[in-house]
Amino acid sequence: KQEVTQIPAALSVPEGENLVLNCSFTDSAIYNLQWFRQDPGKGLTSLLLIQSSQREQTSGRLNASLDKSSGRSTLYIAASQPGDSATYLCAFCSGSARQLTFGSGTQLTVLP
Amino acid sequence: NAGVTQTPKFQVLKTGQSMTLQCAQDMNHEYMSWYRQDPGMGLRLIHYSVGAGITDQGEVPNGYNVSRSTTEDFPLRLLSAAPSQTSVYFCASSYPGTRNNEQFFGPGTRLTVL
Numbered sequence: 001k002q003e004v005t006q007i008p009a010a011l012s013v014p015e016g017e018n019l020v021l022n023c024s025f026t027d028s029a030i031y032n033l034q035w036f037r038q039d040p041g042k043g044l045t046s047l048l049l050i051q052s053s054q055r056e057q058t059s060g061r062l063n064a065s066l067d068k069s070s071g072r073s074t075l076y077i078a079a080s081q082p083g084d085s086a087t088y089l090c091a092f093c094s095g096s097a098r099q100l101t102f103g104s105g106t107q108l109t110v111l112p
Numbered sequence: 113n114a115g116v117t118q119t120p121k122f123q124v125l126k127t128g129q130s131m132t133l134q135c136a137q138d139m140n141h142e143y144m145s146w147y148r149q150d151p152g153m154g155l156r157l158i159h160y161s162v163g164a165g166i167t168d169q170g171e172v173p174n175g176y177n178v179s180r181s182t183t184e185d186f187p188l189r190l191l192s193a194a195p196s197q198t199s200v201y202f203c204a205s206s207y208p209g210t211r212n213n214e215q216f217f218g219p220g221t222r223l224t225v226l
Contacts, residue, residue: 044217
C-alpha cells in the first residue's frame with residue numbers, strides 16, 4: 001500500500017526566500033506525481049504534473065522533481081510571495097484506475 | 113466548459129438521514145472518483161469509476177454507495193449518515209490520454225453530521 005509523507009507539516013518564511021517542500025513515498029510503481037495547492041476552504045488547484053519517466057517539471061517560479069529510486073519528490077518555490085501562502089499537497093497516481101494517494105500537506109505561510 | 117461541478121456546497125444532516133452528493137463533469141472524462149478530506153489529513157479515496165457502469169471501492173468505502181449511469185455524472189450516496197462522515201468531499205475526473213491523466217477537482221462539499 002502506497003504511503004505518502006510530507007515534511008514539514010508547516011513552514012513560515014519571509015517574503016523573497018527560496019524554499020523546498022518535501023514529499024516521500026514507499027512504492028516506486030507510480031504512474032505520475034501531481035503537486036496541488038489548496039487555499040483555506042477551497043478546492044485543489046493542480047500546479048505541476050511529473051510523468052513517471054520524467055525527473056522534473058517547471059512552471060514559472062515552481063519546479064518539481066521526482067526521484068523514484070529514493071522515493072522522493074520536492075517542490076521548489078523561488079522568490080516566495082505572500083500570495084504563495086496555502087497548503088501544498090503531493091499526490092501519487094498509481095493503479096489500473098489511476099487512483100491518487102495524497103500526503104497530508106505542508107501549510108506554507110509567506111510573511112510580508 | 114464548467115469543468116467539475118459539485119452540489120451542494122454545504123450540507124448539515126442529522127444522524128441517520130440520507131442524502132446524495134452530486135458530481136458532474138463536462139470534459140468527457142472516463143475516470144471519476146470521490147475523496148474525503150479530514151483535518152490534518154490528506155485526501156482519501158472513497159470510490160472510483162473507470163467508465164459508465166463500472167465502479168469500485170477505494171480506501172474508505174464503508175457507509176457510501178456510488179453508481180455511474182452516464183459518463184458525466186457520478187453521485188455519492190450516504191444511506192444513513194453518521195458523525196464520522198463529517199468531512200469535506202471532493203470529486204475528481206480525468207481522461208487517460210489527457211496530459212498523462214492529470215486529475216481535475218471540483219470545489220468540494222462541506223458536510224456536517226450532527
